[in-house]
Amino acid sequence: MDNVNQFPKVKFTLNNNKITYSGNPSIRLLDYLRSDLELTGTKCGCKEGECGACAVLVDGRLINSCLIAMGSLCDADVVTIEGYGKTERFAALDKAYASVSAVQCGFCIPGMMMASESILSSNPDPTEEEIRIGMSGNICRCTGYNSIVKAIGIAAKDSDQFLKDELSPRAPQTKTHPKSLNDVLKLRKNTSLIPYSGGTDLMVSGKCSEARYLFINNMEELHRISEDEKFIRFGTACTFTEVIESPLSPAILKEACEQIAAPAIRNAGTIGGNIANGSAKADSALIFMVTDSMLRLANADRERIIPIKEFYLGAGKTALEPDELIVEVLMPKLGIDNYYYKKVGARNALAISRTSFAGILDVSDGIIKNCATAFGAVIDVIIRRSDIDNMFIDKSIDEAKALKDKYLSAYDEAIQPRRGRVGIQYRKDVCMNLLKDFLVSNGI
Numbered sequence: 414m415d416n417v418n419q420f421p422k423v424k425f426t427l428n429n430n431k432i433t434y435s436g437n438p439s440i441r442l443l444d445y446l447r448s449d450l451e452l453t454g455t456k457c458g459c460k461e462g463e464c465g466a467c468a469v470l471v472d473g474r475l476i477n478s479c480l481i482a483m484g485s486l487c488d489a490d491v492v493t494i495e496g497y498g499k500t501e502r503f504a505a506l507d508k509a510y511a512s513v514s515a516v517q518c519g520f521c522i523p524g525m526m527m528a529s530e531s532i533l534s535s536n537p538d539p540t541e542e543e544i545r546i547g548m549s550g551n552i553c554r555c556t557g558y559n560s561i562v563k564a565i566g567i568a569a570k571d572s573d574q575f576l577k578d579e580l581s582p583r584a585p586q587t588k589t590h591p592k593s594l595n596d597v598l599k600l601r602k603n604t605s606l607i608p609y610s611g612g613t614d615l616m617v618s619g620k621c622s623e624a625r626y627l628f629i630n631n632m633e634e635l636h637r638i639s640e641d642e643k644f645i646r647f648g649t650a651c652t653f654t655e656v657i658e659s660p661l662s663p664a665i666l667k668e669a670c671e672q673i674a675a676p677a678i679r680n681a682g683t684i685g686g687n688i689a690n691g692s693a694k695a696d697s698a699l700i701f702m703v704t705d706s707m708l709r710l711a712n713a714d715r716e717r718i719i720p721i722k723e724f725y726l727g728a729g730k731t732a733l734e735p736d737e738l739i740v741e742v743l744m745p746k747l748g749i750d751n752y753y754y755k756k757v758g759a760r761n762a763l764a765i766s767r768t769s770f771a772g773i774l775d776v777s778d779g780i781i782k783n784c785a786t787a788f789g790a791v792i793d794v795i796i797r798r799s800d801i802d803n804m805f806i807d808k809s810i811d812e813a814k815a816l817k818d819k820y821l822s823a824y825d826e827a828i829q830p831r832r833g834r835v836g837i838q839y840r841k842d843v844c845m846n847l848l849k850d851f852l853v854s855n856g857i
């Protein structure tokens with residue numbers, strides 16, 4: 414192992430007890446809880462972030478403990494069902510669950526309870542839809558969900574417990590990392606440690622505990638969201654939830670992030686990881702592509718800013734140098750309000766895109782100032798053909814209508830889907846239909 418980062422001590426709080434962990438930083442929190450501490454209330458279902466049985470609260474947010482490495486927990490406040498079970502808030506939920514017989518085999522219930530707490534601590538009076546969204550990452554094989562949803566509604570109405578102070582802070586005010594960004598970039602240069610941001614891609618691998626990570630998840634610099642005259646600037650360790658909650662995030666990005674996976678994944682997964690994994694299915698990356706955003710990449714000696722389009726070189730291949738980190742995404746502020754976004758997946762929650770599409774039409778004084786489209790999950794990289802979209806620039810809507818057939822046939826030629834889980838023709842039809850819908854919704 415790289416001696417620079419050899420088993421550093423990780424100090425955190427677990428169910429109100431101070432813990433100093435000095436074991437392998439790459440192992441899953443789930444395994445530490447169940448095997449080392451014998452806290453077996455947290456269940457192991459899929460180990461892939463799909464079932465929610467392993468859910469715990471980290472800094473008040475719902476997190477799948479199977480997808481979080483011990484080394485990422487510096488200064489974190491972790492609550493498991495064993496700690497939560499001692500609270501009056503748990504007692505109120507427990508009573509409500511029992512009142513509607515919401516428990517059968519009970520395997521999913523610890524995770525369900527943590528998800529229930531997560532919903533009610535941010536919203537003591539949720540609608541049924543809000544409850545269903547909050548529970549969307551938790552699978553129950555027995556009860557059929559309705560009674561669980563009902564129980565959460567009853568707990569909210571019949572108990573004032575959830576109006577009281579939160580169990581633990583929802584997020585630390587400042588992220589604390591023992592090293593500065595420059596120190597971390599030096600480590601990146603001098604070691605082969607793998608950058609670890611939210612871990613939701615990295616930890617899915619069965620061999621995650623053998624990997625050696627460079628933890629960047631709690632670096633304050635990488636969590637900033639700010640703006641200047643031209644750009645909204647997103648630190649790349651911002652989670653999808655942080656992006657959704659920021660008043661600076663534009664609607665197009667919020668909408669795409671809201672449709673990613675389920676709450677526990679959105680609370681951990683970051684935009685940096687989404688871009689760096691080089692996937693054409695990455696939902697926030699699609700939005701950064703259609704808005705022609707820029708990436709700030711840095712190593713220990715220099716930094717460079719490149720258009721995101723130049724970052725993607727092929728399937729899983731990017732322009733990131735081995736000593737670099739993606740530090741910031743610079744998203745243009747203007748001309749992105751009139752947008753169209755659709756993600757086509759197999760189900761509502763936890764669906765990876767089968768095809769996704771985003772379009773922007775910026776019209777001023779009847780003239781199209783910008784037209785931009787991007788197609789995700791069609792080929793190895795996100796498709797962004799500004800050469801075709803530019804056909805409409807400086808044209809009126811009527812002039813664009815006259816060019817519509819030429820525009821569509823250019824895309825008909827450009828979109829040549831590869832075979833995947835869904836057929837080529839299906840993907841092509843979906844892409845062309847979404848493109849047409851985008852045009853029609855703009856009067857073209």
Ligand SMILES: Cc1cc2nc3c(=O)[nH]c(=O)nc-3n(C[C@H](O)[C@H](O)[C@H](O)COP(=O)(O)OP(=O)(O)OC[C@H]3O[C@@H](n4cnc5c(N)ncnc54)[C@H](O)[C@@H]3O)c2cc1C
Pocket residue numbers: 461462463607608609610611612613614615616617649650672673674675678681682683684685686687688689690694695696697733737738739740763764765766
């Ligand atoms: C159940 C489940 C559902 C999912 N659903 C969706 C979905 O609907 N849509 C979607 O787009 N994705 C989805 N994902 C994939 C994943 O959550 C996202 O890709 C997420 O953005 C990854 O971010 P992360 O911070 O967790 O990445 P990590 O796992 O920390 O890292 C991913 C990769 O990026 C590298 N990396 C991370 N940050 C940086 C950086 N700043 N600079 C350089 N390299 C870096 C890492 O070394 C690694 O190679 C899902 C994953 C799971 C497990």
Ligand code: FES
Pocket residue numbers: 456457458459460461462463464465466467468477478479480
């Ligand atoms: S074990 Fe299924 S989400 Fe963690």
Ligand code: FES
Pocket residue numbers: 515516517518519520521522552553554555556
């Ligand atoms: S009660 Fe059996 S899995 Fe939910």
